[in-house]
Amino acid sequence: MRRERVADDIYVFTSELYAQVTAGLVVTSAGAILIDTLVFPEEAKAIRQFVEQRLNTKVRYVINTHYHADHTYGTCFFPEAIVVSSALCYEYLKTRGQVGLERTKQRTSALQEVPLRLPTLVFESGGMEIRLGEKTLELRPSPGHSDDLITVHIREDRIIFASDTVMPVPYFVDGRYDDLVRSLENLRGGGYENVVQGHGEIILRGEVEQKLEEDLQYLRCIREHVEHAIHQPDPQAYLDTIDIEKCGKSRIPLNGEVQKLHEANLKALLNHYQAMQKA
Numbered sequence: 467m468r469r470e471r472v473a474d475d476i477y478v479f480t481s482e483l484y485a486q487v488t489a490g491l492v493v494t495s496a497g498a499i500l501i502d503t504l505v506f507p508e509e510a511k512a513i514r515q516f517v518e519q520r521l522n523t524k525v526r527y528v529i530n531t532h533y534h535a536d537h538t539y540g541t542c543f544f545p546e547a548i549v550v551s552s553a554l555c556y557e558y559l560k561t562r563g564q565v566g567l568e569r570t571k572q573r574t575s576a577l578q579e580v581p582l583r584l585p586t587l588v589f590e591s592g593g594m595e596i597r598l599g600e601k602t603l604e605l606r607p608s609p610g611h612s613d614d615l616i617t618v619h620i621r622e623d624r625i626i627f628a629s630d631t632v633m634p635v636p637y638f639v640d641g642r643y644d645d646l647v648r649s650l651e652n653l654r655g656g657g658y659e660n661v662v663q664g665h666g667e668i669i670l671r672g673e674v675e676q677k678l679e680e681d682l683q684y685l686r687c688i689r690e691h692v693e694h695a696i697h698q699p700d701p702q703a704y705l706d707t708i709d710i711e712k713c714g715k716s717r718i719p720l721n722g723e724v725q726k727l728h729e730a731n732l733k734a735l736l737n738h739y740q741a742m743q744k745a
């Protein structure tokens with residue numbers, strides 16, 4: 467696991483075990499807040515150890531940005547913390563999350579000891595603020611990657627944990643294309659010092675607007691290709707010729723996984739258009 471410091475009292479942890487998923491730590495005089503918890507016990511426990519032994523404090527709040535396993539499985543290693551999420555995230559964890567964990571346990575021995583820990587403080591639509599010590603965290607709905615997703619903005623530092631709204635390639639297979647476009651547009655002009663992606667490298671101040679523009683451009687590009695594909699005799703065969711680079715994105719990030727995410731995006735959008743045609 468990699469650890470970076472993005473402000474005096476804000477850290478980012480990046481997994482070396484699963485898809486460069488990130489977690490954030492905000493340290494205050496009244497305790498720490500952990501934003502997402504990674505997947506594997508080994509890394510979640512290492513975060514806990516860092517907080518308690520190196521920083522000599524405790525995690526008071528854990529925020530689950532959305533219900534996906536790679537952002538939530540480590541939550542059980544912070545049993546004393548208040549766990550915060552959107553109401554929808556709570557619902558999804560209780561249903562899909564529980565089923566997914568049982569299934570994953572059958573394949574992955576490293577997760578045997580992981581029980582699902584559900585949020586203990588949930589909010590309905592509209593977001594929420596957490597004030598702890600000197601810090602104010604603004605939790606805002608940001609659907610698209612998944613319906614339940616929230617971002618977390620640290621007001622005093624202008625650092626935003628964007629979760630999977632911002633990734634090396636936008637990914638909406640478990641959410642909605644239009645929502646993701648809107649959520650990315652909402653991040654524009656925010657004047658952020660850093661945008662912490664849900665996966666991959668931290669985006670620095672001077673790169674933020676360009677990154678958001680590139681992501682929106684990518685989404686426009688795949689939409690054009692899908693709109694073209696539905697008029698072809700074999701739409702999927704046409705889409706198979708459209709690789710990620712044709713839509714302006716590198717195929718290198720996340721150890722090349724991004725091409726698979728791109729293919730899944732095309733398929734999901736094609737299904738959506740075909741379902742609309744039939745309706």
Ligand SMILES: [Zn+2]
Pocket residue numbers: 487534536537630664665
């Ligand atoms: Zn993720």
